[in-house]
Amino acid sequence: MDRRDFISAGFAAFGAALAAGSAAAQATAGAVPSDTVLPARLQPALVRLRAPLPPGEVHVFPNHFQLYWTLPDGQAWRYGIRVGRDRLYESGTYYVGAKKEWPSWTPTPDMIAREPERYKKWEDGMPGGPNNPLGARALYLFEPGRGDTYLRIHGTADTWTIGRAVSNGCAGLTNEHIKLLYAQVPMNARVVLYPKMGPEPVPLQS
Template structure:
């Protein structure tokens, strides 16, 4: 076998790792993308049907994160503001969650302290309505990173813990949030 034949055989093997990397690239990893330029810088925009949350970082530019959203009729939509931020939040299922699935949630009716096993994960951003009332909807981390990109939650917006920690550090109280 001459050098030219060897190079022809080797070329696909050289290209294969980059091709495999392109095919396994995580579609929900944080990525800077273009966005409509009519959203105010600093705001958060969620497109539930696409499973993405956008943090607007400049006119027409956003960091896109993958999210899990509410399943079926539990998809929350509307405008809110971040009214509270908590590291390693405690969690208590809502009465509605307990009524829908008592086997899963009744045991937590008195709450669960924050920590690595808590379903809200490492951080939570609490969404408040225009009257300053807690909506019971959170942008939070998760103990189930494989749920990102699916409709599985009870209405909240789940992010991978490393993603919600990054967002938490970048957004102040009062940040507007639009969920479509």
Template sequence: MIHKTLLLTASLLLSFSQVTLAAERYQSRPPVIVSPDLTAPWVMQLGGAATRPVVYANPQPAQRVYQRQVIRRGQATRPLVQQAVTGRTNAPVRSQIEPMFLPQMVSYETKHRPGTIVIDTNNRFLYLVMENGQARRYGVGVGKPGFEWAGAHKVTRKAEWPNWTPPKEMIAREAAKGHYLPTHMAGGPENPLGARALYLGSTLYRIHGTNAPWTIGSGVSSGCIRMRNEDVVDLYERVKVGTTVIVI
């Protein structure tokens, strides 16, 4: 009996000693280390094994970057600046145009006089007829299905950084799709008409720049002929009011 009592007393003393040592050891609680890999509130990390891991079911959409040309009044070209556009990862946007749509000199036999603009809508090219069977060729965006047209007009007006006033028909048409257009938009880098515009006859059609250069080579407009900003600036400087424009 005495032997058992001594063993129980020794056990109690050992337990008390361990508790005392533990209390002394943790008088100042150790710092909480927050993992840099977690973006959840730090208190979620304090529950130990009882806390379930955080699951991110909806990751942030990836960013796509395209290049936009910034051109100021009286200046031909300026360095490209990057603009990040957030979008869905399953809807990629082309950020560059095909090399064949970049400006270049080509052989071009035609009956039209030098200085004439010929737009081949089927192949997405604009030709500025030069001397000696040559032409300066640019890639263009043209009318989407149902908005194609052909004909001959004169350049009746030229404008730098033109304002944009969408026709009422366009506003109504886009509103039916859930796209709401402004009634008027001042000229500038965000304007869909881009850096320059050449107005054709008394129509609503124009040869103009764009704030969406990746659309060059596609049928996406409501009938206007769109060009990269740097290309329309180059063309703008080469042609005058009264220039003949043939659209085929």
């Protein structure tokens, strides 16, 4: 996203719930480790979209390392994210099939095959907690007819990875930011992960 993109004002216009979310977002802006301060474009912000998107959806723009939770009247909450590296990123349209707080984690067979020295010891699962790769919260992405895709939108304690393509395919937010998103996104919400290559089809924000 270039510098022509501006954050819209007017947080209070969305009522008490969103005003509370705004305050929480601003509070968490200083909650990242002091040695990893995220730039403004990767901090939570309430923005106005140049082109409207249906409200109540998650849109992931990997080229910008940004995720949008859409609201009525052409507005959205924007979050900075990390995305999957290389060919591990999987674009498509999904829905939230499960939500979990401090989820347990089990590496996929592909992950174990790629890096057995790193993942083999966790093939029976890792309990949830601060050191778990899924962090404080996770949204589980499903597809009709396929079920669980093993793709997640989840938290991470590794704030330095936000704004990078480093994961095994999932989208990650800081633990503080995923708590905000988790509270906003309901079960069965539509999730769109746009392709990495080529222009992203929707102008993001005015």
